Amino acid sequence: MRLFLDEIYDRRIKVLNFITASRKEVTISEIAKATGLAKRTVSIFVKQFEQELDVSDGTYTVHYIGQTIKSVSANNLDLNGVGSELLLQSTIYKIIKYLFLYDGIDVKKFCETEFLSPATFSRYRQKLKKILRKCGLDLSRENRIIGEELRIRNFLLLFFSNAANFWLFNEHEYKEMNAYFAKSFEDWEELSCSKQLKINLIVYISIIRSNQKNFVENKTLTRLSKKRMKEPKVKILYDYFSLKKNKSNEQVWSETSTAQFFFYKEQIFIEPLEQEIYEEFFSEENFSFVQYSKAFTCKMLTQFFGGLKEEYLYLSIRKEIDLFHLVLHTCFIDHSIFYYIYDEENFFYADQLETEIKEQVEAAISELRTTDYNDFYQKLPKYIDSTSFNDYTYLIIYTLLAQFKTVEFPSVKILVQNSKIFASTLLKDKISLLFGDRVICVENVSPDVDIIVTDISLAETTKNFEQIYVATFSDFADFSSLVEAVQLKLFEKYEQRVMYYRENKLDNAIQPHKKFE
DSSP states (O other): GGGGGGGGHHHEEEEEEHHHHHOOOOOHHHHHHHHOOHHHHHHHHHHHOOOHOOOOTTTEEEETTTTTEEEEEEEOOHHHHHHHHHHSHHHHHHHHHHHHHHHSSOOHHHHHHHTTHHHHHHHHHHHHHHHHHTTEEEEESOOOOOOOOHHHHHHHHHHHHEEEEEOOOOOHHHHHHHHHHHOTTGGGSOHHHHHHHHHHHHHHHHHHHHHOOOOOOOOHHHHHHHTTTTTTHHHHHHHHHTSSSOOOOOHHHHHHHHHHHHHHHHTTTTOOOOOOHHHHSSOOTOTTTHHHHHHHHHHHHHHHHOOOOOHHHHHHHHHHHHHHHHHHHHTTOGGGGSSSOHHHHHTOOOOHHHHHHHHHHHHHHHHHHHHHHHHHTTOTTTSSSSHHHHHHHHHHHHHHHHHHHEEEEOOEEEEEOOOTTHHHHHHHHHHOOOOOOOEEEEEOOOOTOEEEESSSOOOTOTTOOOOOOOTTTTTTHHHHHHHHHHHHHHHHTTTTTTOOHHHHHHHHHHOOOOOOO
């Protein structure tokens, strides 16, 4: 959501991000150098955060020498939460909210309310216009968001759901919706709070946009919704929208199908995956892109799953690719637009395994583009670039690999030798309780030992071994140092992880176990 922040708030979050990412005490000079801000500005921001942040002790600490700031540190600070508070005070947020609620904006009234000059409003308007164009939308001269209705609603959903983790609009309407759905959906209480909030937001966006006579015109989605009228969730939505005045039956179905689409896109309800029912919905008759989804799925099966022909695996990949193609076809917006990204290298870090998966995804897509699939790819809107396409595909494949493949990495081998009676045994027990089979305690020095834990220097060791001095099992400071050393070593081992098939994992996921031809 960085793109939507006022400049002053953006600079403040930039400072806070550097402090948090440093994971140690940093000086005003270091922050100023890293952020490109003046030392005086940094000092002001640091003091403001000290006064304003409502966090527990140790989460954000300013260290002084007398009245002068020596350094500042932060530990596990909720940057998104702080960003959200500042976002809600930002001008572009207020403009978007106004545009949503009133389908336009009275510039004179807005400027008077927010104490803005017309020139300042014009600058913010141009900034918003650039953001909207990244989403395949635009801002009209009359200050209305223009574009395909489904894409407008997706933008509003992504924007408001990322803006805050609480309700941002009329409380009375929220309570009315929430009470209705809590009573109607049998599994309402099983949904997380974030999913409940998102359901209400999806429906609220439908109500506001349809009241403004902005309807989604997707005959395929509407027709398919009508076929599923007997399904409880479809009927609940249809009945709810039917309660709203001044809507024809066709408009009620339009809102029902649109809400269903967003429920499916956001994966709010996880439905059983059955081939016959699934392919009745995602057929080439209903969606022309399905032929390309099949080709894409087969390519991913070959590239990442050794061409394994299992029905459940095939359908799991098809399901994600079909959804991806459906979203591309109707309302795709790059989710990274709605992130707080201040250090791209850190935010999008990929270790060796993840880098290899990314490279394989890009190679597979390049090969697909030498086939008929390129006909589909070339018809994508120009605002969807290859990076967005590849990144989304990578997330799909990485998630599926995590689901269907076993991941393993080497254990950390530790030699525990302590001159005090009982200390070695108790240290081994504490290590085992904390780290389980991720750590193996060995009895003798060997080349593959990672850490030696001792209270005296061992004559037979060399500099190739990392020695951690622990006086005894009850020494809290020494044992804490040992835990930190093991954690660092585990992280090193984790980056050496490998993925491979294990039949029982695939068998457990696939019910029933069938071959796909």
